[in-house]
Amino acid sequence: MFATVRRSRPIPNAPLLAILILLLGPFPGVAAAAARDQRDLTLPEPNGRHPVGTAAFVVTDLRRHRDLVLTMWYPAAAQAAAHAPYMDDMTADALAKEWKLAPNFQRRVHTHAVMRATLDPGGPFPIVLLEHGSSAVPALYTILAEGLASSGFIVIATNHPPDSLISVFPDGHVLRFAPYWPENADRRSQGIAIGRFATEVLAADVRFVLDELLRMNASDQIWRGHLDPVRVGIVGHSMGGTTAAVALATDARIVAGINLDGSTYPGMNEDVRPIPLRKPFLFIATADHAAGETKAREFVGMKGDTYYVTMAGADHMSFTDASLLSSKFGPHSKRSDAAFQRGVLLSTHTRTLTEEFFAKYLRGEDAPDLDATATVDKE
Numbered sequence: 001m002f003a004t005v006r007r008s009r010p011i012p013n014a015p016l017l018a019i020l021i022l023l024l025g026p027f028p029g030v031a032a033a034a035a036r037d038q039r040d041l042t043l044p045e046p047n048g049r050h051p052v053g054t055a056a057f058v059v060t061d062l063r064r065h066r067d068l069v070l071t072m073w074y075p076a077a078a079q080a081a082a083h084a085p086y087m088d089d090m091t092a093d094a095l096a097k098e099w100k101l102a103p104n105f106q107r108r109v110h111t112h113a114v115m116r117a118t119l120d121p122g123g124p125f126p127i128v129l130l131e132h133g134s135s136a137v138p139a140l141y142t143i144l145a146e147g148l149a150s151s152g153f154i155v156i157a158t159n160h161p162p163d164s165l166i167s168v169f170p171d172g173h174v175l176r177f178a179p180y181w182p183e184n185a186d187r188r189s190q191g192i193a194i195g196r197f198a199t200e201v202l203a204a205d206v207r208f209v210l211d212e213l214l215r216m217n218a219s220d221q222i223w224r225g226h227l228d229p230v231r232v233g234i235v236g237h238s239m240g241g242t243t244a245a246v247a248l249a250t251d252a253r254i255v256a257g258i259n260l261d262g263s264t265y266p267g268m269n270e271d272v273r274p275i276p277l278r279k280p281f282l283f284i285a286t287a288d289h290a291a292g293e294t295k296a297r298e299f300v301g302m303k304g305d306t307y308y309v310t311m312a313g314a315d316h317m318s319f320t321d322a323s324l325l326s327s328k329f330g331p332h333s334k335r336s337d338a339a340f341q342r343g344v345l346l347s348t349h350t351r352t353l354t355e356e357f358f359a360k361y362l363r364g365e366d367a368p369d370l371d372a373t374a375t376v377d378k379e
Contacts, residue, residue, distance in 0.1 A: 048150030050075035053117030076117035126231035133238025191265030256361035
């Protein structure tokens with residue numbers, strides 16, 4: 001399973017774009033997640049034209065003495081082969097314990113990617129870096145990642161210990177979540193620690209991973225010439241959304257970014273809000289976040305290319321696979337069909353908007369759903 005390896009036209013006079021997505025009916029391109037039988041979960045079909053491959057790597061930052069597990073999803077050549085497992089057993093055991101899911105649930109989740117499938121020769125393809133939330137793992141973003149890969153992006157998800165729930169390495173050793181803030185301190189002290197971790201560890205991981213990807217693109221036998229080094233985007237959820245925003249602001253190679261309901265913390269950026277990113281930026285938030293103190297305006301991107309989207313009916317984990325897993329394998333799964341269908345709708349909404357944003361800013365294409373019904377934010 002593992003291998004070890006050491007832009008678009010702004011809408012005139014629209015400084016900020018605000019969109020309210022109302023979940024009143026089917027969204028174009030949504031395919032219901034089918035079950036092979038009532039106990040199984042087949043993830044929503046990727047909505048692009050490419051088959052999807054996947055692979056896992058370990059990269060080592062010798063300077064920081066830090067090993068990172070990467071999972072990649074990419075456009076693949078068509079081939080008849082078994083689909084990749086959803087996640088490894090140790091990760092699934094940890095998630096089942098944390099979320100009270102049925103034992104061995106991962107064996108009943110069916111993906112659409114083929115492990116180590118041959119790369120589609122039609123590249124080079126834009127790069128999308130995918131950042132997980134705290135106490136989450138990259139596999140929880142499989143619906144999003146497979147959709148992006150099928151739409152012609154190479155997606156790289158980094159597992160960031162100790163922020164991930166668990167990171168499992170090829171030799172069997174694991175690193176588990178551990179708080180990186182003073183648990184008994186006041187909120188501001190905690191926020192300063194969290195902000196420092198985002199900048200000094202997580203964003204540093206992003207820089208290193210991108211360095212490695214560009215090295216692979218230059219010299220690796222398999223990946224050489226397949227990644228486009230001038231078309232790089234980043235998307236993250238929760239703490240990963242914060243990481244995405246920080247990396248977007250500090251790494252000139254990343255040209256556009258998406259934050260899925262990630263926040264800022266007291267003490268970050270000397271409490272200046274919103275934090276300026278000066279690049280195309282999409283912020284998708286829950287209604288609760290948008291109604292809160294910051295109004296989901298913690299960050300602001302380039303003038304005329306900043307989108308704020310409120311996803312009605314979503315909770316914080318709706319931007320992941322979590323709702324499907326919980327409604328299918330959680331303690332109340334037998335009476336959660338409505339929750340399951342809503343989970344499908346929300347996760348595929350997120351996927352469509354993410355794909356269109358990156359198609360617009362990394363490939364110069366239209367974004368019909370993202371730009372539809374947009375209104376000017378007068379604030």
